[in-house]
Amino acid sequence: MGERSVVERITDFQEVPLGYTLEEAISEAKRCIQCKNPQCVKGCPVEIDIPGFLKYLALGNFESAIKKIKETNSLPAVCGRVCPQEEQCELKCVLGVKGEPVGIGNLERFLADWERAENRKQKAESGEKKKDKIAVVGSGPAGLTCAGDLARLGYQITVFESLHVTGGVLTYGIPEFRLPKKIVEMEIDYIKSLGVEIKTDMLIGNVYTIEELLKEYKAVFIGSGAGLPKFMDIPGENFDGVYSANEYLFRVNMMKAWKFPEYLTPIKIGKKVAVVGGGNVAMDAARVSLRLGAEEVCIIYRRTKNEMPARKEEVHRAEEEGIIFKNLTLPIAYHADEKGWVKDAKCIQMELGEPDSSGRRRPVPIEGSNFKIPVETVIVAIGNSPNPLIPHRTPNLKTERWGGVIITNEGATSISGVFAGGDIVRGAATVISAMGDGKRAAKAIHKMLSA
Amino acid sequence: MPKILSKEKLSENISKIVVEAPHVAKATKPGQFIVVVPTENAERIPLTIADFDKKQGTITIIFQIVGATTRILNSLKEGDNIAHILGPLGVPSHMEKFGTVVVIGGGVGIAEIYPVVKSLKETGNEVITIIGARCKELLIYESELRTQSAELKTTTDDGSSGRKGFVSDELKDIINSGKKIDRVIVVGPVPMMRVCCDVTKPLAIKTMVSLNTLMLDATGMCGICRVTVGGETKFACVEGPEFDGHQVDFGELASRLSAYKNKEKEADNHVCRLLKNG
Ligand SMILES: Cc1cc2nc3c(=O)[nH]c(=O)nc-3n(C[C@H](O)[C@H](O)[C@H](O)COP(=O)(O)OP(=O)(O)OC[C@H]3O[C@@H](n4cnc5c(N)ncnc54)[C@H](O)[C@@H]3O)c2cc1C
Ligand code: SF4
Ligand code: FES
Numbered sequence: 222m223g224e225r226s227v228v229e230r231i232t233d234f235q236e237v238p239l240g241y242t243l244e245e246a247i248s249e250a251k252r253c254i255q256c257k258n259p260q261c262v263k264g265c266p267v268e269i270d271i272p273g274f275l276k277y278l279a280l281g282n283f284e285s286a287i288k289k290i291k292e293t294n295s296l297p298a299v300c301g302r303v304c305p306q307e308e309q310c311e312l313k314c315v316l317g318v319k320g321e322p323v324g325i326g327n328l329e330r331f332l333a334d335w336e337r338a339e340n341r342k343q344k345a346e347s348g349e350k351k352k353d354k355i356a357v358v359g360s361g362p363a364g365l366t367c368a369g370d371l372a373r374l375g376y377q378i379t380v381f382e383s384l385h386v387t388g389g390v391l392t393y394g395i396p397e398f399r400l401p402k403k404i405v406e407m408e409i410d411y412i413k414s415l416g417v418e419i420k421t422d423m424l425i426g427n428v429y430t431i432e433e434l435l436k437e438y439k440a441v442f443i444g445s446g447a448g449l450p451k452f453m454d455i456p457g458e459n460f461d462g463v464y465s466a467n468e469y470l471f472r473v474n475m476m477k478a479w480k481f482p483e484y485l486t487p488i489k490i491g492k493k494v495a496v497v498g499g500g501n502v503a504m505d506a507a508r509v510s511l512r513l514g515a516e517e518v519c520i521i522y523r524r525t526k527n528e529m530p531a532r533k534e535e536v537h538r539a540e541e542e543g544i545i546f547k548n549l550t551l552p553i554a555y556h557a558d559e560k561g562w563v564k565d566a567k568c569i570q571m572e573l574g575e576p577d578s579s580g581r582r583r584p585v586p587i588e589g590s591n592f593k594i595p596v597e598t599v600i601v602a603i604g605n606s607p608n609p610l611i612p613h614r615t616p617n618l619k620t621e622r623w624g625g626v627i628i629t630n631e632g633a634t635s636i637s638g639v640f641a642g643g644d645i646v647r648g649a650a651t652v653i654s655a656m657g658d659g660k661r662a663a664k665a666i667h668k669m670l671s672a
Numbered sequence: 673m674p675k676i677l678s679k680e681k682l683s684e685n686i687s688k689i690v691v692e693a694p695h696v697a698k699a700t701k702p703g704q705f706i707v708v709v710p711t712e713n714a715e716r717i718p719l720t721i722a723d724f725d726k727k728q729g730t731i732t733i734i735f736q737i738v739g740a741t742t743r744i745l746n747s748l749k750e751g752d753n754i755a756h757i758l759g760p761l762g763v764p765s766h767m768e769k770f771g772t773v774v775v776i777g778g779g780v781g782i783a784e785i786y787p788v789v790k791s792l793k794e795t796g797n798e799v800i801t802i803i804g805a806r807c808k809e810l811l812i813y814e815s816e817l818r819t820q821s822a823e824l825k826t827t828t829d830d831g832s833s834g835r836k837g838f839v840s841d842e843l844k845d846i847i848n849s850g851k852k853i854d855r856v857i858v859v860g861p862v863p864m865m866r867v868c869c870d871v872t873k874p875l876a877i878k879t880m881v882s883l884n885t886l887m888l889d890a891t892g893m894c895g896i897c898r899v900t901v902g903g904e905t906k907f908a909c910v911e912g913p914e915f916d917g918h919q920v921d922f923g924e925l926a927s928r929l930s931a932y933k934n935k936e937k938e939a940d941n942h943v944c945r946l947l948k949n950g
Contacts, residue, residue, distance in 0.1 A: 384891075385709050461928060485744075561924075
């Protein structure tokens, strides 16, 4: 599959991979040997019938192929782009044992893009209309999936979203060049075409409490995500020029600060940008900075590249684009100029010690190794916690100590009729696991209301 | 979309609008605010709910034209729709029978104290209100506040109305008169809140300030609104906007407020040009 050249792509916000051509897609799909007991499906959190769609695709029957995917996945254009297939379906694919696994993710993307280009969207089919009304909180992948599945079963769904635009992280977090917003909008339009009503500017907990929703709706699904940015609590972290990754990406993606002043929300970056963290969010923030015109962008990470939680593909692209990796490095304080704007990051060198509870070797500071990195912008991308607002306003909703909402195997919370899933339960996880949770809760809600 | 039911010019650059937003009005308590996005390309800006009517389903906001987005908001007319309104946001002002409460408003902060003064009075407090502005024209809401307060004092920088001086001078006078004050609430520009806190701190009079930090989502997701209170970082949008003024790091607050000064100017010039060209 082709990619845009580095020189070209770092000057704009357009997508990097070009996608398969028709011929490439068919020949890639033909590589699938149609296993009797397909391992790939076991690796897929929503159990797409992978050999099933690949069979149609290999025959050139794109319409049936995409239909097959959509039986279980209502956001294929998104998943084809951002799922970590290398840890899921493609990891399990038997062809991967000796050679390259089938490019399942890219094929999924191909089909979704084909459908869009052909404008062949099938009219969404929904089941027999039911009277029961269900409320979904949050319009990220968890909420949208739950809403879509329940609408297909005929329920009347209202999604409440606190922001002024729908999509959750798909809209405010993941940048345009990795997930074009046009595509997110089209996927959401598809969900709406199933009869789902989406109300934006509705902060649940403040506008209506969960208890109030339960009076009007038969069930409530909470998919409010992991929107609380973590900081390191080190000196100088509140200086101007130190952003949370959420703020930075929100300004750029949601508020379109890259089109300032046509869009009025500003963003200020200097020549030298440092991003702290080693996950997808850090890679995204770093690559956004390049595209906004930063001259030097570095990633400060306390372990080594091997331990980075970001997708390999994204680390690779970041490297290609000239992002500097300062590994085994930990910021311990920031200093500012006389105006309060950050001017350098005081760091300490680390080395890897014994493995910790995550199985990764624990980074330990090397005494006396302090040094300074000059910066004009710092982006803290060390993770997000479950959004605490709804738990705070809902006394009976049980949570883990770290903030995750506690659920049963079926997705039910401690309050009868209230379900939850996605990052609000798992902490920052993945799009597809959020979707899987949304599906599971939809099933459980249907079961509850059919009893 | 929320519709503007009425609009009134309170002074040269301060406007008042009443907006139809029943779900917001229904849930609002004094001290809370909303986020307004007047048009799709504008910023998300926080504005205090200056009044609300649960029966009519309306809220009132009063704003000063200070930049691009407030300029756009001010260009909307009666009958126009506002693209987005989100609220109520933040923790409501804590209400109980404190005794004697001095409530101080400066600039547009004058309008913001109105629901708090009203509610304090209803809760059985004796409310002494002090309002201050640069000049007479900017002293808004005087008659409304007078009806809700046991006493109303006004100050202007140029002496065009009330006392020539600052709200903190009036505060000092009340304290010096020997009157027992149980609580002070201050809403206004950072220097004003800081000076008032300097007056009350040595006397250990509990003083609450309502912070107007920069905000973006205003739901606790970005952290632009962080302030240091008692050595700890707080998100003003969800943990505030009211904090114990004696614990607030005002220096940091002032610096964080000015982070985008140049960019804001640029955006405002852009909008001025657009509005001029129709
Ligand atoms: C920059 C970035 C890059 C990422 N890259 C990848 C990737 O490549 N691959 C991958 O699989 N995952 C990635 N992730 C993670 C993935 O996006 C999330 O795991 C996923 O979006 C979680 O879905 P969700 O529906 O649980 O929550 P979210 O997408 O967070 O959606 C929650 C929604 O609920 C709304 N909400 C919150 N509180 C309330 C309330 N009280 N009332 C109403 N609405 C509310 C929020 O505004 C939000 O819209 C990335 C995350 C980020 C931040
Ligand atoms: S495991 Fe690989 S080869 Fe087997 S069905 Fe799945 S994609 Fe095809
Ligand atoms: S404004 Fe974003 S967290 Fe407060």
